[in-house]
Amino acid sequence: MIISKALKHISITTSIIMAASTVAFAADAGQATGSAVNVRKEANAGADVVGKIETNSEYTVMGKSGDWYQISFDGESVFVSSDYFKLTKTDASVTGSNVNVRKTASALGDTLGKLKEGEQVVVTGQSGDWYQISYNGESAYVSKEYISGELLTKVTGVASVAAENAGQNIENTYGVVSSSTGVKLRKEASLISIVLTVLPYGAEVNIDRVGQEWVRVVTDDGQKGYVSAEFLSIRKGERTTRSNASSKGAEVVSYAKQFIGTPYVWGGTNLTKGVDCSGFVYSVMKNYGITLNRSSYSMVSNGIEVSKSELQAGDLVFFNSGGNSGICHVGIYMGDGNYIHSTDGAAYGVTITALNSGYSANTYVTGRRVLR
Structure with missing residues (x-):
């Protein structure tokens, strides 16, 4: 009874030691790089040879111990030197959010989908700065920057498919x-x-x-x-040209001008019954399929910044109340130094004002382009 317990203790201890010295993996696999490669009982060159493996046959990788892979061979756990064995696939996890999956190993490759942070993938190769993965049953590519795994540096290289895009x-x-x-x-x-x-x-x-x-x-x-x-x-394809954007801006201005005289209503978005400054801009742009943030303070993050000298018809112009105060007013630039807006000032409603004089000149902050 005492001997039986002692043997059981030795068995458990041996298992713990092996687990500590061998890195284990869930769904890794590899192939021999030559013919009749020896597999051994233990992870050293002096261990007994228990069989031979051939190239092009895939074996499940159970772990790695130093320079040896632990693989499954005829139902047994054996070891093969990494000098004669290559990893053909390995488990990995995604370290970024909404990571693009591309058809080819290039930033120009078509996007097939996106991966979430923490999502598990099977890496089947590498090409330059990209890992090849299995995605919906097909080969696809993800930037190495967003993939993490124990054996990624050991995975087999694959023929570069980025070449087809290199000269594009x-x-x-x-x-x-x-x-x-x-x-x-x-x-x-x-x-x-x-x-x-x-x-x-x-x-x-x-x-x-x-x-x-x-x-x-x-x-x-x-x-x-x-x-x-x-x-x-x-x-x-070609970008929307400046002249096309300007033409669209003129159309927006023409549409906005028909609401001159609409009264100022705080929080209003009805172009005929009442609008505040951001409600006016929001509603005009919505007519052209452009959805903006609702307040002037948050609307300033929409589109791209343009300098005052580069303003075009249809660009948005933003103002504060003076000094370093925050954005509190917005209008639509019309061209020729004027903008259209809804004000709670003397005009009290939708009106046209000169941009470069008086209060407007003193409180102007920035311009944004939202038309494409």
Whole structure:
């Protein structure tokens, strides 16, 4: 009885030691890199050979101990040297939120879907800065920056499929910021590089060069820099030209002018019965399929910033009450130095005011472009 308990104790202790020295994995697999590769009873070259494995046959990987893989062979747990064995798939987890899954290993690759933070994936290869994964039964690609796993550095390389995009004509492509919180435009393609500005959600940029992790872009004001490929949606075709945007802006202004004289009503959004400043802008733009934040204070985060000298018809203009106070008023720029807005001042309703004189000139803060 005492001997039986002692043997049981030794067995349990041995299991604990093996578990501590071998990293275990759930659904990993690999192949021999040569023919008739020895598999051994223990993880050392002097251990007994218990069989041989052939190339192109896949074996379940149970763990890794030093330079040896622990695999399942004929129903038994054996070891094979990592010099003659390659990992063909391994478990991993997603470390970012809403991570793009792409058809090819390139920022220009079509987006097949998105992965949530913490979601488990099976990595089947790697190509440059991208991991190949199994996605809905097909091969797809995810940036290495957003994938974490114990054996990722050991997984087999795959033929680069980014090559088909490497020479793609980027003259017919442009980028749109896809992150709801915007994206940092950096001086160099590095996370520690100087931040030049923050491009807001929906901002459109011209593409100068596409890399696997970074895209070099040019903003409308000529500023060049790099943004993370994960937060930029690559679009094919031509951007809306300035003249087209201006034409649409003129149409918006023409529509807005028909409501001159509508009374000011705090919180109002009815263009004929009563509107406040943001309610007027909100309702006019809604007529053109553009949904804005409801208050002037939050509306200033919509669209992209434009300098006062670059204002076009249809751009939004924002004001404060003087000094360093917050945004409290908004209108629509008409062109020729005028803007249309709903005011609770002397005019008390929708009216046209000169932008560059008097109270408007003293309280002007910024302009935003929401038309595309």
